[in-house]
Amino acid sequence: MTSNGVRMDRYPTHSIKGVKFRAGHALPFGTSLIPGGVNFSVYSNHATACTLVLFEKGAREPRLEIPLPEAFRTGNVWSITVFDLDIEMLEYGYRMEGPFQPERGHRFDSSKVLLDPYARAVGGRDRWLTPQEPGTPYPFRSSMLFEDFDWEDDIPPDLPMEDLVIYETHVRGFTRHSSSGVRAPGTFAGLKEKIPYLKALGVNCVELMPIFEFDEWEHSRRLPDGSLTVNYWGYSTMAFFAPKAGYAATGHMGMQADELKTLVKALHAEGIEVILDVVFNHTNEGNELGPTLSFRGLDNKTYYMLTPDGRYYNFSGCGNTLNCNNPVVRSMVLDCLRYWVAEYHIDGFRFDLAAILNRDQNGAPLTNPPLLETLAFDPILGRTKLIAEAWDPGGLYQVGSFPNYGRWAEWNGPYRDTLRRFLTGEEGQVAPMTQRVEGSPDLYWWRATNASINFITSHDGFTLYDLFAYSQKHNLANGEDNRDGENNNISWNCGFEGETNDPEINALRLRLVRNAYAILMTSQGVPLIVAGDEFGRTQKGNNNAYCQDNEISWLDWTLAEKNADLLRFVRGMIHLRRDHPILRKRTVYGRGGGAPYPQLSFHGTRPWYLDRSGYNRVLAWMLEGETADGTPDAVYVAVNMYWDGLQFVLPACPGNREWRVAANTSLPSPQDFREPGTETPLETPGEIIVGPRSVMVLVST
Amino acid sequence: MSCSVTSENGIATVTLTGEIDGQSAPSIQDELLKVLPGEGKVLVDFSRVTFLSSAGLRLLLVLTRAVRGGGGTLVLAGVIDPIREVMEQTGFLTHLTLVPTLSDGLAELDAASAAQGHAP
Numbered sequence: 103m104t105s106n107g108v109r110m111d112r113y114p115t116h117s118i119k120g121v122k123f124r125a126g127h128a129l130p131f132g133t134s135l136i137p138g139g140v141n142f143s144v145y146s147n148h149a150t151a152c153t154l155v156l157f158e159k160g161a162r163e164p165r166l167e168i169p170l171p172e173a174f175r176t177g178n179v180w181s182i183t184v185f186d187l188d189i190e191m192l193e194y195g196y197r198m199e200g201p202f203q204p205e206r207g208h209r210f211d212s213s214k215v216l217l218d219p220y221a222r223a224v225g226g227r228d229r230w231l232t233p234q235e236p237g238t239p240y241p242f243r244s245s246m247l248f249e250d251f252d253w254e255d256d257i258p259p260d261l262p263m264e265d266l267v268i269y270e271t272h273v274r275g276f277t278r279h280s281s282s283g284v285r286a287p288g289t290f291a292g293l294k295e296k297i298p299y300l301k302a303l304g305v306n307c308v309e310l311m312p313i314f315e316f317d318e319w320e321h322s323r324r325l326p327d328g329s330l331t332v333n334y335w336g337y338s339t340m341a342f343f344a345p346k347a348g349y350a351a352t353g354h355m356g357m358q359a360d361e362l363k364t365l366v367k368a369l370h371a372e373g374i375e376v377i378l379d380v381v382f383n384h385t386n387e388g389n390e391l392g393p394t395l396s397f398r399g400l401d402n403k404t405y406y407m408l409t410p411d412g413r414y415y416n417f418s419g420c421g422n423t424l425n426c427n428n429p430v431v432r433s434m435v436l437d438c439l440r441y442w443v444a445e446y447h448i449d450g451f452r453f454d455l456a457a458i459l460n461r462d463q464n465g466a467p468l469t470n471p472p473l474l475e476t477l478a479f480d481p482i483l484g485r486t487k488l489i490a491e492a493w494d495p496g497g498l499y500q501v502g503s504f505p506n507y508g509r510w511a512e513w514n515g516p517y518r519d520t521l522r523r524f525l526t527g528e529e530g531q532v533a534p535m536t537q538r539v540e541g542s543p544d545l546y547w548w549r550a551t552n553a554s555i556n557f558i559t560s561h562d563g564f565t566l567y568d569l570f571a572y573s574q575k576h577n578l579a580n581g582e583d584n585r586d587g588e589n590n591n592i593s594w595n596c597g598f599e600g601e602t603n604d605p606e607i608n609a610l611r612l613r614l615v616r617n618a619y620a621i622l623m624t625s626q627g628v629p630l631i632v633a634g635d636e637f638g639r640t641q642k643g644n645n646n647a648y649c650q651d652n653e654i655s656w657l658d659w660t661l662a663e664k665n666a667d668l669l670r671f672v673r674g675m676i677h678l679r680r681d682h683p684i685l686r687k688r689t690v691y692g693r694g695g696g697a698p699y700p701q702l703s704f705h706g707t708r709p710w711y712l713d714r715s716g717y718n719r720v721l722a723w724m725l726e727g728e729t730a731d732g733t734p735d736a737v738y739v740a741v742n743m744y745w746d747g748l749q750f751v752l753p754a755c756p757g758n759r760e761w762r763v764a765a766n767t768s769l770p771s772p773q774d775f776r777e778p779g780t781e782t783p784l785e786t787p788g789e790i791i792v793g794p795r796s797v798m799v800l801v802s803t
Numbered sequence: 804m805s806c807s808v809t810s811e812n813g814i815a816t817v818t819l820t821g822e823i824d825g826q827s828a829p830s831i832q833d834e835l836l837k838v839l840p841g842e843g844k845v846l847v848d849f850s851r852v853t854f855l856s857s858a859g860l861r862l863l864l865v866l867t868r869a870v871r872g873g874g875g876t877l878v879l880a881g882v883i884d885p886i887r888e889v890m891e892q893t894g895f896l897t898h899l900t901l902v903p904t905l906s907d908g909l910a911e912l913d914a915a916s917a918a919q920g921h922a923p
Contacts, residue, residue, distance in 0.1 A: 190825030190858050248857055252864070252898060291892035350892075357857050357893045364894035 112138045114185050121156070121166055125174045126181030131437065132220025132343065133194075133246050136183060140246065143181040144196055144218060145430060146401045148208055151199035152180040155215045157243055159191045159225060164215070164240075167197070190356060193225045193243035194218070198399055205412045207403035209394065217396035218244040219405075219434060221341045223356060224315040230274065230288065230348035231332065231651070234319055242317075242340065242395060247356065249445060251363045258449050259373050260485055261306060263511065263552035263628060264686045267676055268377065269305035270561060271633035272335070272655065273313060273349045281659040286351035290358075290365045301372050303636065303669075304676035308369060309377040309452055311561055312336040313362070315344040318651070320386055325581040331649035335561065337454055338386040338420065340395060342438045345446075359446075366447050375449035377487060378442065382424055382435055383458040383494065389414050389421035397424075404430050407465055415465050417458050417496030426459045432473045440482045450487025452513070457490075457498040460505060467498055471505055478507035489513065489555055502545030506553065511628065514542055514554045521558050521621060522569065522592035525614055527743055527795070530716040535741075536704055539723055540690055541626030550688045554627035558618050559635055562588075564645045566618060566635035569593045570611040571600060576643030579650060587646030600643060612638065613795060616671050616767040616774065617741070620797040623675040624723075624739045626690050626702070633657060636672040638665040667771035674775035678764060678799065681778060682737050684727035699726040699736075699756050709753035719743040720792075726756050734759070736802040742792040751789045752800070759802040760784075768793025806831050814844045814912060816905075820851040823859030832862050836869060843875045844912040848905055850881025860895050867899055876900070876915040880908040 114122030126141045127134075134141045142154055152175075154168045170180050180196075195217060200210030217224065221244035226232070234241075277296060278288035284295040293308075300308065316336040323331045336346065347353030350361040366376050385405075387398045390413060397405035407415040407423040414422040425431050442448040453459065460471045477483055492504040492512045501515050517538045524531040537544045541551030559566045564575075573595040577587045596610045615638065622629045633639075634657040641647050647655045662669055679685045690702045704712040705722040712721065722740040729735045736756045742748050747768075755761045762781035767774055776782055781801055784790060792798050804821040817835060821827075839845055845866075855863075863879070870877040878900045882890070890896040902908045 188825040190856055248861060250861065251894070285888070286892060289892075294892075352889050352892050355857055355889065357860075357889070360857070360893035360895075364892065367894065 109137065111136075111183065116171075118168055119166055121168070122185040123168060124183050125171075126183040128176040128179040128181045131179075131434075132218055132222065133244075135189070135246075139183045139185040140187050140189060140192070141181065141183045142194070142218075143179055144400070145179050146198055146200070147178045147404050147430070148401055149198040149200040149210065153197040153212075154182055154184070155195045155197055156184070156187075157193040157195075157240070159193050159245070162239065189246045193245045195240065195243055196400070203412075204390070207408050207412045209398050209402040211394050211399050214394045214399050215240045215243070216394070216399045217242055217341055219341075219396060219400065220343050220437070221245065222247045222249070222343055223347065223358065224341045224344045227315065227317060228347045228354045231318055232348075244341070245356065247359045249359070251360055253363070253367060253447065256367050256370050256447060258370060258447055258485070259306070259375050260449075261373075261375060262688075263487060264550070264688050266307045266375070266628050267305045267679065268307045268309050268555070268628065268630040269300065269303070269633060270309040270311065270379075270630055272311045272561065273346075274334075274651070275656045276633055277657070279653065279656040279658050282657070283659065288349070289351040290349055290361045291351045294365045294368050297368055297372055297374070300374060303673055304680060305631070306373055307375040307377060307449070309379060309630070311379050312339065312381055312454075313346050313349055313378060314339045314380065315341040315346050317386055318348065321649075323581055329579065330651075331581055332651050333649065334651040334655060335648040337381050337648070338384070339381050340386045342382075342434070343441055363446055370447065375487075376447075377450040377452055377489070378448055379452045379454060380439075381454040382426060383455040384418035384420045384422050384424055387422060389416065392421055404428055407461070407463060417461060417465060417494050417498070418455060419495035423458060423461075423465070425463055426473050427462050427468065427471060432476060435473060436476055436480060439477065439486070440480065443482055443486055448486070450489065452489040452491065454491055455494045456504070457492055457494040457500050458496070460498065460500065461496075465496070469505070474505050474510065475507060478509040487511070502542075506549070508549070511553050511555055513560075513630075514538075514545070514556055514627065516545065517542060517554065517556045517625075517627070518558055519592060521618065524719075524741075524743055525558075525617055525621075526570075526592060526594035527719065527745070529719070531743075532712070532718045532721050533714040535721055536712070536714070536723075539621070539625045539721075540702055551626040551686075551690060552628055552688055555630050556622060556625050556627040557630040558622060559632050560630070561632060562646070564591055564593055564643075565632065565639045565641050566615050567611065567638045567640050568643055568645070570596055570614040571640065572643035573599060574643070575645040576600075577646050579644060579654060580646060581649075587644075591645060610795065612665070612668055613767050615668060617795065617797045619672050619675045620739070620765055620767060620799055621741065623679040624685055624737065624799060626685070626687060629679070634661070637662040637669045667774070670771060671765070671767075671775045674777065675765065677778075678801075681729070682725075682735060682801070683730055684725040684735055684737060687727070699724075701725065701727055703753070705750075705753055707748055707750050709751055720748060720750075722750060724753055734802075738800040740790065740792045740798045740800075742794065742796055745794050747791050747793045747796075749789055749791050755802050757802070761800040762803050763790070763798060764801045765799035766793075766796065767798075768796035804831070806834060808835070808838050814846055814909070815839055816846045816848060818848045818851070822854040822856075823852060823862065824854070824856035825858040828856070828858040828862040832865060835866055839866070839870060843870075843873070844916065845870050845875065845877040846905065846908040846912060847877065847879045848881060849879045849886075850883070852886065853883070855886045855889070860890065860893065864895060864898055876912055878902055878908045878911045880905045
């Protein structure tokens, strides 16, 4: 830089049709604003030539194509600075020349204009389900965003992992239904309008299903009955650095980043963290027959795991597998996560099918996978929550053994399955349940309870209500003759498949839902709940609603009124967990508490004795310790999954205090949950009757 | 897009008309930063702005900050609902002062200067 602040690289050296440019900077990848112009940089190890293609926003054909001179290449990176561009109206892409030799891993196709892997935004899906014009030659274009958001004094909440109550939701489905009452349904802005609801519910972390740009039209079908299936969930990334424009009310104005950041900032202001569900295991380019949109045409051999004869390994079950432990791809993943943390103030990530991230370039599992290690020790991600779905469809199952470097938590699949079996009355579940309640020491004893993300439902599978209303999946609406979706749901319809007017069955279902929340909120580990389950959301038995952009998936907020009693109970249990730190201890395994009581002890219908045999269906546990302000505290939970009521003799309440009943799922609302300070004394000192298939939670006073 | 500035009783009134986007925003910004008082009162008649792009919103923020930086106040009058909605959804609204009409704007500027006058 000269002393008057003028840089020599502000001056162009070349021009085509009046557009001026010069050799660019190889780093950073993607686009960056520099004085007077835009710098473009893209990697390809095997391309022989690169052309930058510029579009006027929305135009069908390119405005200009600039073949990059050989001098614009540094190593395997092409870069160019172009001057005087209006970035609001700019869309761009790359044409790459190179061999089409699939058997050697190369699939170059210079007829395609490719997305920049680092694209900050994608044009072409500015609004959700923008009508597709048949024959559009270049349907997706990269574009730029302003990255000057004013965060003011936003500070991410940085909550201890074990204090989280995670609320998983789909951005669009959360408020798209007409009953949501928001002004911008189905968007980031709509979600922001619901923050008071989340705050009242008591959750302190929102986990958003994928929000990286994807194509909702992917694999879309018009079914014989006239209905439309689309890629509603979006587990099929097109651009890892781009927020989905169709999830923003202002996406058509290119302001999706501002809108998402405004949402994150508002959530942080209420002490609520934001976790993104990220999909790095595959892309939306599919298998050998899939479209060439970006990676395949940029450098197929680098970005994808390929068989020796150049076909795609399919560990993801979605056609291809991203080559995450190739150093270039690994850097891209790291750049991506750093970007979301630094630019969007994201608090954590949940990695879809994360076991794939452990595979080497030939698919073999690694003991010390470089990507996971890099992420675990990265300074920018130093306080970021990292959560793995520790399995993949290729058969790698790593719950309890996922390489964690002391950082990675895991979705605890065994928690889900054990709790489901226990709640639906299966025998043989008491012994495994003790593990689940204690934070799954069988899986995490050398770590901490907060390695375990406890859940009973997720976006994938039955809703919690449907878990007790359907014994079988009902996926005909997906158009695959009910073949898709999990068959082994460990669900129970309570005696009638689907909706019924039988008041006893309906009462039982809602009681089982309450039981699930009562156990989830009193288990050690980190609870994850699914949006809408707290007021009895149903998908009418559909357990694989990935393609249903309609009332099957959208939250029907009228249920929050109809099932207001259930919602009150759930809210109460979440607050009970918050009020009693002994329910979320980082370490409990095998450790004594203040003598004479252990921190966690198991009981049965008799105190200090638990029948762990296969036919037993009752379990009680007691937690002893202190509240946040140091007051002695105890909680006792009694679970009776037997079909008759049973008497439980209680352990003496520690410290000569008294047991009071905070929750009893066998009672109608509002007796099912008592607000703090109004818990009811025992009818008979030292014992309780726990109703059939019911849970009671006692606190000490 | 057109932009005009009049000055009366220590208040600069900026009248913007048409669409503000990445094409027009830079020139409006240059022009206004030249003429706007570094300290003082600025009333922007926004009622005839029909479209405001991302770059246009950023222009407003820059102007507001420039005027505020000099101890002054900038008020936007008559922003149409769709634009106001975008401002709210993208977080800009918290940084801007909006009033329904020009006379509300004058009152707002009076109040702001009164508050400043009484500041210790």
